[in-house]
Amino acid sequence: MPTNDRLLLQILVLALLAASLWVLAPFWSALFWAGVLAFASWPLMPLLTRWLNGRTNAAAVLLTLGWMLLVAVPLVLLTMNLADHIRDGMDLLKDLQVQGLPAPPEWLGGIPLIGERLVRAWYTIDQQGAAFFASLKPYMGEVGNWLLARSAQIGGGLVELVLSLVLVFFFYRDGPRMAIFVRSALHRLIGVQADHYLALVAGTVQRVVNGVIGTAAAQAVLAMIGFWICGIPGALLLGLLTFAFSLIPMGPPLIWIPATAWLVWHGEYGYAVFLAIWGTFIISGVDNVLKPYLISRGGNLPLVVVLLGVFGGLLAFGFMGLFLGPTLLAVAYSLVSDWIAHDPALPPKPVVVSGLEPVVPEAPRP
Template sequence: MPNNDRLLLQILVLALLGASLWVLAPFWSALFWAAVLSFASWPLMPLLTRALKGHVTAAATILTLGWMLLVAVPLVMLGFNLADHIRDAMDLVKDLQLRGLPAAPSWLDDIPLVGERLVALWATIDQQGAEFFDSLKPYMGQVGNWLLARSAQIGAGVLELALSLVLVFFFYRDGPRMATLVHSGLHRLIGDRADHYLELVAGTVQRVVNGVIGTAAAQALLALIGFWIAGVPGALVLGLLTFALSLIPMGPPLIWIPATAWLVWQGEYGYAVFLAIWGTFIISGVDNVLKPYLISRGGNLPLVVVLLGVFGGLVAFGFMGLFLGPTLLAVAYSLVGDWIAHDPAQQQNVETVGERVTEKPPV
């Protein structure tokens, strides 16, 4: 009978945990991002708490307000400026539909060997572009519906981000108690190796945060410099967009390639060539150098494991996979390494050899 009572208690506990997870399911993404934001900036929390003479709630409030200003103000600026640029882009598309491309520049025909071919290619693109726009007219309604659906998704993402900024306050304030709870639970589950895996997860997430956010910030700054030198309007907005798209693979070219095309359209061919080179080798090239360095710095995991986790996690879990993917692969890699290192058969052979060595030789 006691065994039946214990089994019933275990079933009730599992049911309670399942119901709790079901209740929290709509907020998983917001909880995840709040945890990432608080963890990435956690070193500031004890410093600010000491400066405020131990007032944890005040320190958490200040850091939360800092995140709100850091995230909300650029988003508002981006929203207002993006509406203006969308209007300009629509005017440009209408102009292309009516007039087509401008005449090919005179210097294009003067290029040795390939000048005539480039002029012919320019005329072909102009002709095919007009046909392309004509073929799009029957699908404009579908495009509008698609844009409306994407706008709804963006609105849901903004609400989710706002909820994350609210939840981050509680992660700041109650972070030590949460960490103690997780630490105790892992100790009950896997014993002394709990500290190792906690450090592994924390180190992996911190390195990925540094690599992803640091690289995105560097690309945004370099893009802002390039747009400013080339005289592209809305350089600050385009820099913010570059930062946002730098968080996904091959994102920055979606900004600097249209900017280069706009310069060509305006007849600024020298600046267009400059921005194309700057975008290819500087803006996009820094991703291949800085991100691997920041992610691999200070860790003992193979870089390929972390990079596969970043890209594979992005495909499997969406934007959360940037941090979830490498963490899962790092823990799995460490678990397999521990399992290989603590092979019972190998350990028994080592102990047997040790016993033979310690035996006295026969007289």
């Protein structure tokens, strides 16, 4: 009978946990991002707490306000500039529809072997422009519906972002208690190995945060410098977009390639060549150097495991997988490595004592 009572209690506890997870399901994304933001900036929390004479709530409020300013100000600037550039883009499309393409540049016909063909193709596109825009009209309604759906997704993402910025305060304030709770629960589950895996998860997330965010910030600054040198309007907006697109694989070319095409369109061929070289070797090239260095620094995991976790996590879990993917792969890799290292079928390693011959411990009897 006591066994049945214990089994019933375990079933009730599992049902309670499942119901709790169900209640928290709509907030998983916001909780995850709040945890990532708090973890990435946690070294500032004890430092600020000491400066404020131990006032934890005040330190948490200041850090939360810092995140709000850091996120809200770029979003406001992005929204204001994006509206202007959408209006400019619509005006450009109207001009193309009415006036057609400008005359082809002189250098286009001077390209060896294919110059004349390119000029003829230019005039062909110009002559067929009206028919092209007419063929697009049936699809305008579908494009509008697609943009409306994307706008709804962006609105939902902004709501999650605001909720994350609110929840990050509680992660700052109650972080030590949360850490003690998680550590105690893991000790009950896996024993003394809990500290090892906690350190593994913390180190992996920290390196991925440093690698991804640090590389995105570097690419955004380099992109703004290139856009400013070339005199492209909205360099700040394009830099912010470069930061956002840097968080996905092969994202920055989606910003600097259209900017290069804009320079060609306005006849700035020298600046266009410069921006193409700058974008290929500087903006996009830094991703191949800085990100692997920041991710692999201070860790003993193979770099390929972390990189596969980053890219695979993005495909499997979306943007949240940027941090979730490498963490899962790192823990799985460590578990398999520990399991192989403690295989009882393998011969025991010799214990070397200084000044003596190696001693092989006797294998345990079955």
